Amino acid sequence: MANAEITIERHRPEFLHNKPHFTNLIVTEGGRTVHLSGLLAATKDGKLMGAGDLGAQMAYIFGTIRDALETVGATPAHVVRQRIFIVGMKQEHRAAVAKAMNDFYGDGGSATSTCVGVEALLTDGALVEIDVTAVI
Numbered sequence: 001m002a003n004a005e006i007t008i009e010r011h012r013p014e015f016l017h018n019k020p021h022f023t024n025l026i027v028t029e030g031g032r033t034v035h036l037s038g039l040l041a042a043t044k045d046g047k048l049m050g051a052g053d054l055g056a057q058m059a060y061i062f063g064t065i066r067d068a069l070e071t072v073g074a075t076p077a078h079v080v081r082q083r084i085f086i087v088g089m090k091q092e093h094r095a096a097v098a099k100a101m102n103d104f105y106g107d108g109g110s111a112t113s114t115c116v117g118v119e120a121l122l123t124d125g126a127l128v129e130i131d132v133t134a135v136i
Contacts, residue, residue: 006031006135008080010109021101022113026080028135034072038085038131039064040123054086054093054127058100061130066104069134077108078134085129089117 011025012018041049041057041064050056069075082101086093097115105111111132121129 008078008109008135019098020110021098021105022082022110024112026112028080031135034069034074034078034134034136036065036068036132036134038083038129039068040121040126040129042123042126046123048123048125050127051125052127055096055100057126057128058084058096058130059103061128062100062104065130065132069132072136074134074136075108076105078136079105079111079132080135081133082111082113083131084113084115085118085121086115087118087120087127089115 007027007029009027010023011027012023013025016024018024039061041060043049049060065079066076069078084097086097101110101113121127
């Protein structure tokens with residue numbers, strides 16, 4: 001299969017509440033779509049990292065996402081959608097969420113984002129789960 005040229009256009013319409021750590025509207029054309037299932041802050045052996053620390057767990061997960069994307073030739077700049085599920089989400093979590101996202105995306109462009117508070121995740125002690133979609 002020949003490599004198709006891809007375009008990823010990020011838009012921040014003025015009538016939407018725009019934040020620096022995510023993009024409200026993204027249009028893609030060409031390429032292949034990569035779906036990465038929800039990840040927790042766990043090693044390949046299932047050991048939970050960053051116990052009790054939302055920021056540490058998010059940083060670990062985004063590091064794992066970066067590594068997983070590399071295996072298929074993608075970078076954070078290819079991510080067009082993310083979903084974040086936080087156990088017992090509170091407004092004071094906003095700073096940790098924004099920092100983790102800004103650290104992951106840098107200046108390469110951010111993804112569309114949904115952040116949802118949940119009662120629990122399927123792994124005891126896990127505070128956050130993140131899944132992403134990328135276009136390469």
